[in-house]
Amino acid sequence: MTDKTETERSPWADAVLAAALVAVDPAGTVGVALRSLPGLARDRWLATLKSLLPPGVPVRRLPLHIDDSRLLGGLDLAATLRAGKPIAERGILAETDGGVLLVAMAERVSAGTAARLAAVLDNGGVTVERDGIRIDSPTRFGVVALDEGMTEDERPPAALADRLAFRLDFEGVSPEPPADDCPDADDVAAARKRLADVTAPDEVVEALCGTALSLGVDSLRAPLLALAVARAHAALAGRWEISKEDAAIAARLVLAPRATRLPMPPPEEEQPPQDDEPPDQPPPEGENEQPENVEDRPLEDMILEAVKAAIPAGILEQLKLAGRIKPRAPSAGRAGHLQKTKLRGRPAGVRRGEPRSGGARLNVIETLRAAAPWQPLRRREREQSGGQSGLAERTARVEVRKDDFRITRFKQKTETTTIFVVDASGSAALHRLAEAKGAVELLLAECYVRRDQVAMVSFRGKAAELLLPPTRSLVRAKRNLAGLPGGGGTPLACGIDLAVMLADQIRRKGQTPFVILLTDGSANIARDGAPGRPKAEEDALASARALRAAGLTALLVDTAPHPRPLARKIAAEMDAMYLPLPHADAAAISGAIKAVTPPRESLAG
Amino acid sequence: MALVFPFSAIVGQDEIKLALLIAAVDPTVGGVLAFGDRGTGKSTAVRALAQLLPKMKVVVGCPYACDPDKPAPACEHCRGKKEGELKSRQVQVPVVDLPLGATEDRVVGALDLERALTQGVKAFEPGLLARAHRGFLYIDEANLLEDHLVDLLLDVAASGENVVEREGISIRHPARFVLVGTGNPEEGELRPQLLDRFGLSVEVRTPEDLATRIEVVRRRDAFERDPEAFVAKWKKDDDKLRRRLLAAREKLPSVKVPDATLESAAKLCMGLGTDGLRGELTLIRAGRALAAFDGDATVGDKHLRRVAPSALRHRLRRNPLDEAGSTVRVERALQEHFGA
Known part of the structure; x- marks a missing residue:
């Protein structure tokens, strides 16, 4: 297909190649996580993908707030009423069988939807158990997750992203005119025929697994996906056996974007930063044996070379970041719906009523159930009343009356996310930091029961950073907290600013943020990172006012051994509660916070 | 649905395989919870188990799949019938999926809509819980x-009976099943009450040595390319394992638990400070099932040692400030009690 060396290929050419490979084997490669704002590049790419797919292959778009009955399938209301017995309707997933599913705004997809998608991808079929029906339909399709996230934190749920072979990022990429060597629809059609018979030599499987391991790619799905991609590439190139080139390209496209470390020749040199390492993983034992293993694996070396060339410079910085906020899905950990509306939340029973004002949702199944016992009686009644009833009524098999209407009531707790803003500077002595960490963990331990989440921002040196994106997971919290270093200046303003930003994001997800600031209030770094106490204090006060303007509820815990007026003043500007706790330990801090935190058991609907 | 990856072909993952087999030998051990990273084959193992389980005898026509030798007292169909009256047949042990997004009526059962609409008959249509009776109920991403489904499950799993009171239907039917759940700890914690319902809890890790990983990928690829041939290739091993399971079930009642073993178990649990007696009970039961599976006549320390991590790790009192995970704590206690 091409004689260009791999490094010469532009990102656009890679993207087109990925589209072709997805078109060859949508179910095997599973798909693409496409990070891009809507625009020319994305439109052109999607058009390319569609043009490569054989005619008649379904391409469906999955809207963000799809409900389960349309996603998985359910009761076809119109047909049910017409026929007088339950008629099932297939959902979007089943309708996409053999084709490609476009997931719109993938970065906003809830963990629940992602889990449903993942189950269908894993099982190769949709299983529905709802509305009194059961459907099993074998379903295989590819997914294109359209990720429009802007910040590092907005990512598609990991459960979904992990299952997709390709990761494309169109930032700064512009579409190019199709090159001569671009595969066309005929090539794809030929490749699809060939695909099933393409064999994988052992050394290819070994090399792909080895490469994944050297790059620190944990999930076993990655080498499997790479193998599927290599096979699709071989088929596209007209080969019956996966070649070295196929494997190298697959590794570059699939494994390189997943790398969590650069392959290093002598393993003993490897000293990754602490928080870089995935959770509770002692350095893998396999690693020590690796030199022997690698020795007689020229293919793996070759692939690694190709992959290394594809990892852009400066990736290590990004990797560190990725390691810290590893499961990037901001909404991971929360099942269910995020919107604050009467029509969402957990169903809290059904009652008789009318779905008139739009303030309630008709529960079709329960309505039919309520009507069912009366059918013979009503039919008789109708017959007795003679032929004057209209045609429509006579053809209606099920007679539903006003009394039968049942509506579903929903209950939704407004979730609270507590944002801890922790002063990790030198002035807030280190042991205070340990206590703050302890308090966060203690509060988190109760979170599952209360359905709350915790996030953590720390500030020290010249800037603030998001240490822990909103989560309910103890595992994540522990991992991220463990790596929190202390020392340096006190950029209090930056800390507050970041908290306000985070609170805004949280609020947009329909949750209630609550800010807890643990500091001694001795700001000495201004917002722009310049040292100097007066400017720093002024900035901190300004940030505090911004917090109040945003209408956030906050609590300031003064951790200084001898509380100073500035902390109190900042609290006043924030309109926050002020709590001086000079000698408290983790348990006391968490106790005090619990005591002053308002109860939050509001139900909607 | 499509063919399932054979149980014997699963590479490594000994802990989850053992836990599932133990639950299959003795369902009273309680369910199995498998928590672990993505892509480690948790679901694969559970689905493979479904194919492995030996068939069971059920009463013909009983909606709740009663055992002809021992019909459940709560079963309306079989109650009051004499022994000779019940015809039986062999069926696959059910492994019922509880998919996310299932509605309450499908889980507990509800008025049979079709019969109600067409015939005006008030009939009960059994739900997932009825189907899972005497088998396994599998929740992926537990x-x-x-929450409201969790509530339901908790109640039924504790009582072994499903009581339905809705739409003018008032019915109770047996629902004894082994709960199997999988999940990823990164997605959040499990409710403590639900955690407690699982007899065994295992941690699933991604294998880290190259050879194992290659083998996993190779087998998976072979399976996906030609499922029939792959399943046929492993049939012998699966059959062998199935026979071993059957033998273990038969042997189970005769396996002795010596006082010394009881004492070991009690000491271990006290040392770890597990809540309640459930930990000890599960430990002993799991140990007995393992002994039966291994063909041993008595339960000894070696059996306890192997099942202790799964039986106890989720029963430790949580101390969020303790950096060491519960697995490490159980290991430490095992070292203390049984020596290295």
Whole structure:
């Protein structure tokens, strides 16, 4: 297909190649996580993908707030009423069988939807158990997750992203005119025929697994996906056996974007930063044996070379970041719906009523159930009343009356996310930091029961950073907290600013943020990172006012051994509660916070 | 649905395989919870188990799949019938999926809509819980299961009986099943009450040595390319394992638990400070099932040692400030009690 060396290929050419490979084997490669704002590049790419797919292959778009009955399938209301017995309707997933599913705004997809998608991808079929029906339909399709996230934190749920072979990022990429060597629809059609018979030599499987391991790619799905991609590439190139080139390209496209470390020749040199390492993983034992293993694996070396060339410079910085906020899905950990509306939340029973004002949702199944016992009686009644009833009524098999209407009531707790803003500077002595960490963990331990989440921002040196994106997971919290270093200046303003930003994001997800600031209030770094106490204090006060303007509820815990007026003043500007706790330990801090935190058991609907 | 990856072909993952087999030998051990990273084959193992399980005898026509030798007292169909009256047949042990997004009526059962609409008959249509009776109920992503379904499950799993009171239907039927859940700890914690319902809890890790990983990928690829041939290739091993399971079930009642073993178990649990007696009970039961599976006549320390991590790790009192995970704590206690 091409004689260009791999490094010469532009990102656009890679993207087109990925589209072709997805078109060859949508179910095997599973798909693409496409990070891009809507625009020319994305439109052109999607058009390319569609043009490569054989005619008649379904391409469906999955809207963000799809409900389960349309996603998985359910009761076809119109047909049910017409026929007088339950008629099932297939959902979007089943309708996409053999084709490609476009997931719109993938970065906003809830963990629940992602889990449903993942189950269908894993099982190769949709299983529905709802509305009194059961459907099993074998379903295989590819997914294109359209990720429009802007910040590092907005990512598609990991459960979904992990299952997709390709990761494309169109930032700064512009579409190019199709090159001569671009595969066309005929090539794809030929490749699809060939695909099933393409064999994988052992050394290819070994090399792909080895490469994944050297790059620190944990999930076993990655080498499997790479193998599927290599096979699709071989088929596209007209080969019956996966070649070295196929494997190298697959590794570059699939494994390189997943790398969590650069392959290093002598393993003993490897000293990754602490928080870089995935959770509770002692350095893998396999690693020590690796030199022997690698020795007689020229293919793996070759692939690694190709992959290394594809990892852009400066990736290590990004990797560190990725390691810290590893499961990037901001909404991971929360099942269910995020919107604050009467029509969402957990169903809290059904009652008789009318779905008139739009303030309630008709529960079709329960309505039919309520009507069912009366059918013979009503039919008789109708017959007795003679032929004057209209045609429509006579053809209606099920007679539903006003009394039968049942509506579903929903209950939704407004979730609270507590944002801890922790002063990790030198002035807030280190042991205070340990206590703050302890308090966060203690509060988190109760979170599952209360359905709350915790996030953590720390500030020290010249800037603030998001240490822990909103989560309910103890595992994540522990991992991220463990790596929190202390020392340096006190950029209090930056800390507050970041908290306000985070609170805004949280609020947009329909949750209630609550800010807890643990500091001694001795700001000495201004917002722009310049040292100097007066400017720093002024900035901190300004940030505090911004917090109040945003209408956030906050609590300031003064951790200084001898509380100073500035902390109190900042609290006043924030309109926050002020709590001086000079000698408290983790348990006391968490106790005090619990005591002053308002109860939050509001139900909607 | 499509063919399932054979149980014997699963590479490594000894802990989850053992836990599932133990639950299959003795369902009273309680369910199995498998928590672990993505892509480690948790679901694969559970689905493979479904194919492995030996068939069971059920009463013909009983909606709740009663055992002809021992019909459940709560079963309306079989109650009051004499022994000779019940015809039986062999069926596959059910492994019922509780998919996310399942509605309450499908889980507990509800008025049969079709019969109600067409014939005006008030009939009960059994739900997932009825189907799972005497088998396994599998919840993937257990930590994402909606709360009201969790509530339902907790009650039924504790009582072994499903009581339905809705739409003018008042019915109770047996629902004894082994709960199997999988999940990813990164997605959030499990409710403590639900955690407690699982007899065994295992941690699933991604294998880290190259050879194992290559083998996993190779087998998976072979399976996906030609499922029939792959399943046929492993049939012998699966059959062998199935026979071993059957033998273990038969042997189970005769396996002795010596006082010394009881004492070991009690000491271990006290040392770890597990809540309640459930930990000890599960430990002993799991140990007995393992002994039966291994063909041993008595339960000894070696059996306890192997099942202790799964039986106890989720029963430790949580101390969020303790950096060491519960697995490490159980290991430490095992070292203390049984020596290295």
